[in-house]
Amino acid sequence: MTTTTTLDGPAGAVRPVPDRQGTRPDDERLALATKSFLRDLNTTTALYMESCVHCGQCAEACHYYVQTGDPQYVPIWKIELLKRAYKREMGPLSPLYRLFGLKKRVTLDDLEKWQELIYDSCTMCGRCALVCPMGIDIPSLVLAARHGMQAAGLVPHDLWEPTERAEHEGSPLGATPKVLKERIAWLADDNGVDIPLDRDQADILVTVSSIEIMKYPQSIVALAKVMNHVGASWTFRSDGYEATNFSMLSGDRGGQRDATMLLINAALAVKAKIVILPECGHAYQAFRWAGANVYGKPLPFRALHISEYMAEEIRAGRLTMKPDPRSMTFHDPCQVARRGGVCEAPREIFKALGADLHEMSATPGANWCCGGGGGVVTIHRADSLRHRVFHLKMQQVEDTGADVLVSSCSNCRLTFDDGQAFFHWDKTAHSLLELVADNLAERH
DSSP: OOOOEETTEETTOOOOOOOOOSOOOHHHHHHHHHHHHHHTOOHHHHHHHHHOOOOOHHHHHOHHHHHHOOGGGOHHHHTHHHHHHHHHHTSTTHHHHHHTTOSOOOOHHHHHHHHIIIIITOOOOOHHHHHOTTOOOHHHHHHHHHHHHHHTTOOOHHHHHHHHHHHHHSSTTSOOHHHHHHHHHHHHHHHTOOOOBSOSOOSEEEOBOHHHHHTOTHHHHHHHHHHHHTTOOEEBOTTSOBOOOHHHHHTOHHHHHHHHHHHHHHHHHTTOSEEEEOSOHHHHIIIIITHHHHHTSOOSSEEEEHHHHHHHHHHTTOOOBOOOOOEEEEEOOTTTTTTTOOOHHHHHHHHHHTOEEOOOSSOGGGOOOOSOTTTGGGOGGGHHHHHHHHHHHHHHHHHHTOSEEEESOHHHHHHHHHHHHHHTOSOOEEEHHHHHHHTBOOOO
């Protein structure tokens, strides 16, 4: 069948049926979404709304657009509803727009159509913001749009469900405090390693992602080996351990705050000087960069990604490793590198390992996204599109010619594992933390 592509998507294409939560009437959903949109509009976002010059550079930076050529995936188009609400209700010309009907009201049908664009086809990776000549931070606007969608009860069910589980059980994947304690006891006993839990005082509070607890438990063992190797005073806390903030991904402000405050309160309880965030990009973004905003003042401790901490320990001479000269390439997690600025720390680690590092074609800050961030890897209806854009990442890895693929994000690793299985690819994504732990030098 011949199709034509419009800004509403390919004619004849089957658009995903939008998910709804709750039984609110349509007019109430619309009112809540609009109120949320306007709540997020401030001086900064207003400047973003007024600054777009329609150059299209963000399109060529987006893996969804590059791989499909479909204009609905142009990044700036994804926040069109937010922009329309601003222009009609708050912009300098809003009275004229309303008087002459130059900007239509956002409708519930619009919100449901945009659910796919705001959630399924945006990982909030920030590559579009990197190339925007006007400096528009599109991911922050997508997040604002998600706030409105969540307020209206219009979140993809596959993302809403783990968000609800996290708010009720403390973990999006069911890794409750009881499960954490059982896992730590099992891992400590099985691997002969000391994994402190619930110490009253420690210099370092270590956090974890539920993906590591449930799917990659050896990362917890690796973390313990590294921390014990450098002689750190550290602990896990069962009252503040889960750093994966699904509420942020779904757009739930209240849930995001609650998840963040659990970690902050746990750190305060043990008088921690450092909070170490796990190999999880969005955990880093949610705590390192949004944590102080949630807390309402500067955090009274340092927040470091585990790769930053390991690089510091290498510089201090406390973290020493045996050489591993294999050819390796590194996938920079978007939220840690591009959005978080942590580009050099992993490379210091590879240098200390003596690895033969084959860099990918784009610079660390411009690396292509794995395609699973922003909660996208959890949305099963988005799998077909996600697999399509994964080709771009897969080719980028292959072009390096490296034997070993490494990353420092468990969500990226999960996405790579899925891509490996789907495409019968011969590359497995390895954890940077586990790589370090496997090569620790003997203590004399």
